Amino acid sequence: MITVARQYLVFGVWLLCAVSVQALEVSPSSEAISYRGRIDFSDPAAPVFSWPATRIDVNFHGESVAVTLDDELGKNYYSAFIDGDWKRPIVLGLHKGQHRYEVIDDLAAGDHTLTLVKRTEGEEGATRFLGLNFNEGAKLLPASKLPQRRLEIYGDSITSGMGAMAPLNGEDGRLLDKNSFMSYGAITARALGADYRSISQSGIGIMVSWFDFTMPDFYDxxxxxxxxxxxxxFSRWTPQVVVINLLQNDSWLVDKRLDPVPTDAERVQAYYDFIDRIHKRYPKALLIGALGSMDATQADSPWPGYIQSAVENYRRDHPKAQLATIVFPFTGYGQHPRVVHHQANAAKLTAFIRERMDW
Incomplete structure (x- = not known):
């Protein structure tokens, strides 16, 4: 069996003939596997992952683990973690079609936890999860309980973690550098001990996107x-806190792609209308209107003001709604936030939610 060091690296494909036989095979329908995310369970034997930060966790007693995945396009990346060691991901670079990926084969005998997280997003296609394989003599342990706290974020490339892993002087575009698990939202959720959903898509806006659909078309x-x-x-999972971090792409595109160009009042109303959609889904949740940390929040930008006005108008019309706003300041960095920026934004958001929710 090939031994792979636990470090930041990209796996190739290990075909069945290149991997030693694993004695314990686990179906995706096993109650030992806990799932997090909007997952299509139409086929319980092959649940489909498409949203960024979609995640599974499984506790086991054993020394090795492999995962079988069927990827739509061969563009997705996943992070595998052992025993919650978030600083040492085992990065799986998927190939198109069905393959088995050996995660690790040199664990010390004992109890362990595998966490598998989708780093990339819907534009990289969907992945069917087909099961897990463990070494001979391994056994499954009871699933961990899911957190009672729940956080959901509607966002764009910032929330998806576009470019998060790239060097400060590097480019944004490599798929390997997209990492939803290291975005501000996922970091905040871990700090708060919350289950997390990232309903995000790079390039999306509320009024206009870099493509022909917007978040009001996409969110449901x-x-x-x-x-x-x-x-x-929406009845399957209800968050106590929802963050809406949108309008960055609108700020770039409204003057270029919309005719007529929306007035200030129309921009405020568009955000108001999206708040209304979310409030109707989650009437008891704290809704946080957010923006940043790219140039839509620079000092002279009107866009944070649109959000503030929309929230104030909605609070006036719906006095029982729980509403707040937060702005992640633009630091002058001209590309997508890197991990260091996400960490700073997560610290700000974590403190904000702790105060509001007594978490």
Missing amino acids: QLSAVGDNDSVWD
Whole structure:
């Protein structure tokens, strides 16, 4: 069996003939596996992951683990973690089609936890999860309980973690550098001990996007792969806190792609209308209107003011709604936030939610 060091690296594909036989095979329908995210369970034997930060956790007693995945496009990246060691991801670079990926084969005998997280997003396609394999003599342990605290964020590339892992002087575009697990939202959720959902898509806006659909078209889908007819059942999972971090792309595009160009009042109303959609889904949740930390929050930008006005108007019209705003300041860095920026924004958001929710 090939031994791979636990470090930041990209796996190739290990075909079945290149991996030693694993004695314990675990179906995706096993109660030992806990799932987090909007997941399509239409086929319980092959649940489909499409949203960024979609995650599974499994506790086991054993020395090795492999995962079988069927990827739509061969563009997705996943992080595997052993025993909650978030600083040492084992990065799986998926290939198109069905393959088995050996995660690790040199664990000390004993109890362990595997966490597998989708780093990339819907535009990289969907992945079918087909099961886990463990060494001979391994056994599953009871699943950990999911957190009672729940945080959901509607956002764009900032929330998806575009460019998060790139060097400060590097480019944004490498798929390997996209990492939803290291975005401000996921970091905040870990700090708060909360289950997390990232309903995000790079390039998306509320009024206009870099493509032909917007968040009001997209937010209620089961599948994150483009604009589609899938429908998410909001009754399946209810967050106590929802963050809406949108308008960055609108700030770049409203003057270029919309004719007529929306007035200030229309921009405020568009955000108001999206707040209304979310409030109707989650009437008891704290809704936080957010923006940043790219140039839409620079000192002379009117965009934070649009959000503040929309929230104030909505509070006036719906006095029982729990509403707040937060701005992640623009630091002058001209690209997508890197991990260091996400960490700073997460610290700000974590403190804000702790105070508001007594978490």
